[in-house]
Amino acid sequence: MSIKAVVYGVGAMNTIATRMLLEKGVTIVGAISRSESKVGKDLGELTGLGRRLDVQVSNDPHEVFERTRPDIAVIAVNSYMADAVEQLRTCAEHGVNAVTLSEEALHPWATSPEITRELDEIAKGTGATLTGTGHQDTYWVNIVAMMMGTAHRIDSVVGHASWNVDDYGPEVAGDQQVGKTVEEFHAWLDGATRPPSFGRNVLDALVADVGLTVKSVTTTTRPDVAQQTMFSKALQREIPAGQVIGFTDVDEILTAEGPAFNFEMSGRVYGPDDGDINEWEIKGEPDLVLSNGTVPTQVTTCTQLVNRIPDVISAPAGFVTVETLPRLRYRAFPLHTYLKG
Ligand SMILES: NC(=O)c1ccc[n+]([C@@H]2O[C@H](COP(=O)([O-])OP(=O)(O)OC[C@H]3O[C@@H](n4cnc5c(N)ncnc54)[C@H](OP(=O)(O)O)[C@@H]3O)[C@@H](O)[C@H]2O)c1
Structure with a gap:
């Protein structure tokens, strides 16, 4: 069965990632953003796909996660753990795996130890994996x-x-x-x-x-x-x-x-x-x-955000950093075919 994803943040990076997700056989079940100019709009139209996806952008992540029960949230919102904790905590509390572009999330144990420990504990409790990736x-x-x-x-x-x-x-x-x-x-x-x-x-x-x-x-x-x-x-x-x-x-x-x-x-x-x-x-x-x-850093940011999804879903629960994940692989087939079990 295809992987169900929520696109969290509808800016420059997730506009590119949205197309890549669809082309890798992922079903986008929800989208979250903040500004009035995006909330209520269709994700397909907002990201320039030239067609509707029948996914309305929402500013209520809790409602989106409860209603859609995604396998993963694809986050491109902010850079630092002090801000990213809001989105990552919401994912962890709902038991939703998350892959994020927040740069500090790449390996935040030394720079934001308390936040990372807190997120790790919540995620372990709900069975979610949280990972920072990107270029x-x-x-x-x-x-x-x-x-x-x-x-x-x-x-x-x-x-x-x-x-x-x-x-x-x-x-x-x-x-x-x-x-x-x-x-x-x-x-x-x-x-x-x-x-x-x-x-x-x-x-x-x-x-x-x-x-x-x-x-x-x-x-x-x-x-x-x-x-x-x-x-x-x-x-x-x-x-x-x-x-x-x-x-x-x-x-x-x-x-x-x-x-x-x-x-x-x-x-x-x-x-x-x-x-x-x-x-x-x-x-x-x-x-x-x-x-x-x-x-081409911009593109290799989004390709890694997307290609990492099977590794993140398959990883143990908790805050998991990329040097511990398997070597990143080219995904020739729909992403769900790479899931273990
Ligand atoms: N790791 C990497 O390799 C890498 C590479 C590129 C970017 N990044 C990071 O990824 C982040 C996103 O980059 P971008 O270029 O896509 O930025 P962007 O175009 O400014 O997009 C950010 C998006 O996040 C949304 N947003 C902000 N706060 C939010 C909140 N509290 N709840 C929900 N949505 C929220 C914004 O919503 P509205 O537009 O509706 O306000 C916007 O859609 C940046 O912090 C950037 O540094 C990392």
């Missing part, structure tokens, strides 16, 4: 972890990646501080409310994958600033020269056992000559290099 899953964690597996000794793992803020919706542009002045940026950075960097969760997943012990963690962040007037598609407005177009984080984890992990990641509004990069270098015996050229 990071393969490109920044599992492909790197596989390359690490080919080393005899690792001294350091160093990654460089960039992505275009304008591939995503306004939620992301806001998080990346696009359109702020440099002074506003530094006030945000120095304030108590700066959430964890996405790269930190990536490194936590890599370190956890090989069972090493975190000795120290540092994050440094610099604003990326427009050199000339740029147009942000996500915000639908111009960003004058001198204003922030995103930022670059450099995260570093030193481990008690020796290997050092370092990841520089830039999320900014691109100029005409920019493209997504993904490059990793391992120093040790032997030295190893991985370079993906230009990566």
